């Protein structure tokens with residue numbers, strides 16, 4: 001049975017601009033839930049409201065209205081109790097102590113949560129191993145690469161052993177290899193420890209690889225809340241490449257463009273290619289009708305492959321007018 005661990009209801013937040021004193025709406029009435037053991041991608045273009053949402057969930061920013069329940073505890077009414085269930089990695093390495101070693105950082109943050117050095121020694125050993133930082137335990141943080149610092153920041157968040165982990169841009173600015181390593185580690189954490197994780201990222205490979213579900217926000221509003229595989233399927237069935245056994249006349253091309261403005265026509269020596277991303281899958285029959293009526297010879301029809309980055313761009317650009325299936 002699905003069990004909601006994070007419940008965001010009708011959340012709103014505006015900021016007052018310092019110079020003009022005008023208000024800007026960062027988060028505009030959003031609601032979503034995250035279930036136990038789920039890894040949710042919170043996506044959106046720059047300025048969409050992701051960080052504000054994450055900060056409201058972990059209690060660092062107070063919403064103008066709406067509520068957030070963490071394990072049924074309201075994080076505004078019982079802030080400390082709600083915080084016991086959450087750890088967050090925001091701005092990764094900036095929250096570490098750069099003049100302390102890797103192990104000293106872990107001990108310091110454990111101490112902040114009321115645990116003695118002795119109590120956490122075994123847990124720290126495990127984390128150092130899990131994050132492949134054993135060789136660096138006595139290294140000062142300011143001597144580590146950005147990727148290692150990020151791994152340490154996530155390890156620090158893991159210390160508290162909370163049920164919910166919030167990760168804001170976990171792979172931002174780190175090298176590809178460490179990015180892969182971070183993804184592997186996060187996947188293991190979800191699989192073995194059943195943590196509930198919310199990730200924001202501009203790296204769509206990270207999202208496609210790690211997240212089962214995504215909530216996409218744009219201008220502070222949710223535009224899509226669906227499983228990653230559903231979104232991929234939904235857009236895949238609409239993207240076609242059609243090989244024609246000849247060329248289109250100017251009139252035929254114009255007729256097609258009028259009905260399918262996104263169509264791309266590429267003539268070659270003997271054949272030509274039509275590529276089209278339809279806004280709904282049924283529209284392919286309309287396209288066939290026009291091709292038949294115009295007596296345009298079709299050689300082959302293929303589905304184009306589409307990756308999550310393309311899906312994301314289409315949704316953000318508003319090409320998903322048919323893409324909001326009811327969630328069950």
Ligand SMILES: Nc1ncnc2c1ncn2[C@@H]1O[C@H](COP(=O)(O)OP(=O)(O)OP(=O)(O)O)[C@@H](O)[C@H]1O
Pocket residue numbers: 015016017024025026044045046047048049050051052053
């Ligand atoms: N402290 C603040 N004061 C004023 N405006 C803010 C503040 N924090 C965020 N904003 C504004 O609120 C909007 C949403 O910002 P937010 O950082 O939540 O978006 P984001 O989706 O995380 O963006 P990015 O991907 O660029 O980090 C933006 O227009 C931003 O300029």
